[in-house]
Amino acid sequence: DITALKPQERVRHGMGFVPQTNNVFTSLTVEENLEMGAFIRRDDFSDTMAQVFDLFPVLKEKRSQLAGELSGGQRQQVAVGRALMTRPEVLMLDETTAGVSPIVMDELFDRVIEVARTGIAILMVEQNAKQALNIADKGYVLVQGRNRYTDTGAALIANPDVRKAFLGG
Template sequence: MMNSSTTPVDKNVKLVEATNLVAGYLPGINILNGCNLYANQGELVGIIGPNGAGKSTLLKALFGLVKIREGSVTLQGEAITNMRADELVGRGIGFVPQSNNIFPSLTIEENLQMGAFQSQTAFTERFDFVTDLFPTLGTRRKQRAGSLSGGERQMVAMGRALMMNPSVLLLDEPSAGLSPALQDEVFVRVREINKIGVTVIMVEQNARRCLQIVDRGYVLDQGKNAYEGTGKSLSTDPKVIELYLGTLAK
């Protein structure tokens, strides 16, 4: 689990590993076709690729929201393949979906409280920790979440996931639909979350920006691994630029 202060982590220790995943939503139709991924302790890992590549499906498979038909997922070496989402939360995995990720009729404080459902006794400690990371959430704690900007809503969604004290945080396109300025703010927050010791696996549509901040990245295409490497190596790879980054990387 995550600690409330920055602690040294060994980025050579494998925390999450997905091997040869085959998964999909409809019978006989696979979205993932032998996908592989791992994340070491304290790493920030990015997943990019074209629309329909299976990026979000991969996150949902890791979090028990899509049935894995073949392959395996482990957490610290223990099998967690097809575990229910609530069981995975109890094991230290948090998930922030791309949309519908807050309760708009509830206040910021109430949203965060929903995130602490497994340990209400630790709410005050966790609330203080999250609002130290996201000060705006503390000063506006009584404001309804539905009245917030897109960037602020993402802060609430990430904050609520952190209330569960995860060791691994799965983020599905956190910058989607935001202005460039708000995208930058979200990426700063993601990096801050990672710096306190949380392993982050992030799907991101802003491929160039994603590769600038991640330790390692994966490029998916048609449900398979197309390329993988450090963020820097992928962002300068001529083939990745030509096929996936286009003019944005030039």
């Protein structure tokens, strides 16, 4: 049970979280934002920083730029990168693609797939249901705050009720 744990204790237990909004320190550089993600670590985190820069090459190019000067999609990359700096076992993403262009959305989904392939479990809340279900091993569809459907992503996409109510037909 993690409900009584402080946020930093949850991070120590392997949880990473990317909130939907206000998820970067706008007055810090990209690199400083990533370093903030390593606040609980006592080891050399340069390898993890290099992995984040490999995952998001634009961040390496902009490492000295203030996060507040970045586009929305780049800020999301910083937020995900900062969460990855904690070396989480579970990464929770809240509406990671909200407000970004379709091209950036596709790129972010591709990066989420890459992160999942490293063995990090992903828990995603996402408005773009079809794309999220396309990459999901397991999906949950909530209706008025209650779980209505649970299945593989592919099975939920194929479910006529889910398609009609949530996927536009």
